[in-house]
Amino acid sequence: MFKKVLIANRGEIACRIIRACRELDIKTVAIHSEIDKESMHVKLADQAICVGPASALESYLNIPSIIAAAEISGADAIHPGYGFLSENTYFAEVCQTCGIKFIGPSKESIEQMGDKISAIALMKKAGIPTVSGSNGPVNADDSNIFDIAKKIGYPIIIKATAGGGGKGMRVVVSKETLQNAIITAQTEAKASFGNPSVYMEKYIEEPHHVEFQILGDRYGKIAYLPERDCSIQRRHQKLVEESPSPLINEALRKKMGKAAKNAAAAVKYVTVGTVEFLVDKKGNFYFMEMNTRIQVEHPVTEVVTGLDLVKEQLKLAAGEKLSIVSEKVKILGHAIECRINAEDPDKDFIPSPGTIGRLFLPGGPGIRLDTHVYSGYMISSFYDNLIAKIIAFGCDRDEAIKKMQRALREVEIEGIKNTSSLHSRVMSNENFCKGSVCTNFLSKYIYGK
Numbered sequence: 419m420f421k422k423v424l425i426a427n428r429g430e431i432a433c434r435i436i437r438a439c440r441e442l443d444i445k446t447v448a449i450h451s452e453i454d455k456e457s458m459h460v461k462l463a464d465q466a467i468c469v470g471p472a473s474a475l476e477s478y479l480n481i482p483s484i485i486a487a488a489e490i491s492g493a494d495a496i497h498p499g500y501g502f503l504s505e506n507t508y509f510a511e512v513c514q515t516c517g518i519k520f521i522g523p524s525k526e527s528i529e530q531m532g533d534k535i536s537a538i539a540l541m542k543k544a545g546i547p548t549v550s551g552s553n554g555p556v557n558a559d560d561s562n563i564f565d566i567a568k569k570i571g572y573p574i575i576i577k578a579t580a581g582g583g584g585k586g587m588r589v590v591v592s593k594e595t596l597q598n599a600i601i602t603a604q605t606e607a608k609a610s611f612g613n614p615s616v617y618m619e620k621y622i623e624e625p626h627h628v629e630f631q632i633l634g635d636r637y638g639k640i641a642y643l644p645e646r647d648c649s650i651q652r653r654h655q656k657l658v659e660e661s662p663s664p665l666i667n668e669a670l671r672k673k674m675g676k677a678a679k680n681a682a683a684a685v686k687y688v689t690v691g692t693v694e695f696l697v698d699k700k701g702n703f704y705f706m707e708m709n710t711r712i713q714v715e716h717p718v719t720e721v722v723t724g725l726d727l728v729k730e731q732l733k734l735a736a737g738e739k740l741s742i743v744s745e746k747v748k749i750l751g752h753a754i755e756c757r758i759n760a761e762d763p764d765k766d767f768i769p770s771p772g773t774i775g776r777l778f779l780p781g782g783p784g785i786r787l788d789t790h791v792y793s794g795y796m797i798s799s800f801y802d803n804l805i806a807k808i809i810a811f812g813c814d815r816d817e818a819i820k821k822m823q824r825a826l827r828e829v830e831i832e833g834i835k836n837t838s839s840l841h842s843r844v845m846s847n848e849n850f851c852k853g854s855v856c857t858n859f860l861s862k863y864i865y866g867k
């Protein structure tokens with residue numbers, strides 16, 4: 419096992435990783451930007467090193483500084499968390515060259531799944547259902563785009579090849595707006611990823627976003643865990659996640675789990691990752707993408723299975739054999755996670771940075787809280803605005819909803835706008851309570867547009 423792990427991240431996930439390391443007797447090194455010196459992850463780690471100024475490009479994405487911090491502190495591994503450098507093949511390669519273990523899959527696996535067009539082609543080859551699409555990049559002035567779109571059938575969605583965080587996506591309902599939509603998607607993709615490439619695929623209407631956690635060891639063994647339903651989203655980004663999915667029965671779980679396992683096997687996947695699918699009303703499912711890292715929503719799987727995914731990830735990265743067998747994993751109840759973001763749910767989710775005044779976060783039976791904030795903490799506009807994850811666990815879905823409703827009533831966060839009031843509306847919405855969730859749930863049932 420590793421002796422010392424450097425965490426190349428910040429916020430709640432850095433705290434989560436430090437906790438797992440501590441329980442495994444691994445020493446931890448936090449890195450931080452100048453403005454993060456008072457952050458919780460800095461306080462929790464055994465050692466902390468400043469890697470640059472506030473801008474993420476100069477700190478949490480600054481590869482030379484991070485590698486230097488690992489070398490100075492004598493860390494034998496780096497955990498990238500999610501976001502930042504977690505899916506950066508160059509970083510994984512540099513770690514390898516410097517003899518520092520990158521806690522994640524091989525750079526080849528990241529590469530194969532990082533480009534969405536080639537990932538879809540690979541999945542097709544592996545016999546995994548995919549959405550029909552252009553099978554390659556498109557441009558507004560290509561002579562055949564109207565024919566391709568017609569063949570796919572409207573509505574279609576334009577997506578960024580290098581996509582992430584719901585950026586560079588446009589839904590197109592008819593040919594009149596196709597060219598403009600391609601141009602705006604390309605502009606957004608270029609600004610977000612430095613790569614303007616976009617492609618088209620069939621837009622599945624009112625689908626569920628269902629994903630499978632997978633784990634793999636160096637010896638070729640792969641397991642999948644019960645699914646997460648992440649259908650409640652804003653701007654194609656997740657806000658509420660739950661496990662199990664209200665849509666999935668045991669037969670479909672097995673079928674999709676097997677497909678997720680095959681997807682992971684196709685790229686010889688090691689450590690933890692997630693295979694994402696869209697599921698339509700008839701129960702047809704389609705591969706969407708694979709995230710080659712730990713995900714924000716991993717706690718719902720942890721509480722519903724009793725496993726610790728970050729510890730499993732560390733063990734698998736260190737070369738231990740996978741001991742989990744999918745068929746033996748029990749679903750112990752029902753878990754729901756609400757992401758509390760520093761943003762205004764009444765003003766189109768505009769970010770709401772600032773200093774937190776009075777703060778009370780919930781607890782009590784069945785509530786897990788993953789957070790890094792405290793009273794007096796300054797939420798900076800430089801980084802992601804996730805401030806806390808509330809995870810409720812109940813013996814069934816109704817009990818988990820009740821616990822979450824109760825927990826949300828306890829939340830008091832002064833000084834900034836946040837998403838907790840929206841979550842209360844979702845948790846008391848009759849369609850949510852019935853399990854009728856879909857990716858356009860918020861616009862359909864909450865905002866009514």
Ligand code: ADP
Nearest residue numbers: 575581582583584585620621622627654706857
């Ligand atoms: P990103 O990598 O940017 O997160 P994803 O491919 O994971 O993008 O998609 C994010 C969300 O966008 C999905 O959960 C879903 O709501 C929506 N989406 C993506 N592709 C489609 C599609 N073909 N049909 C309908 N919705 C889609």
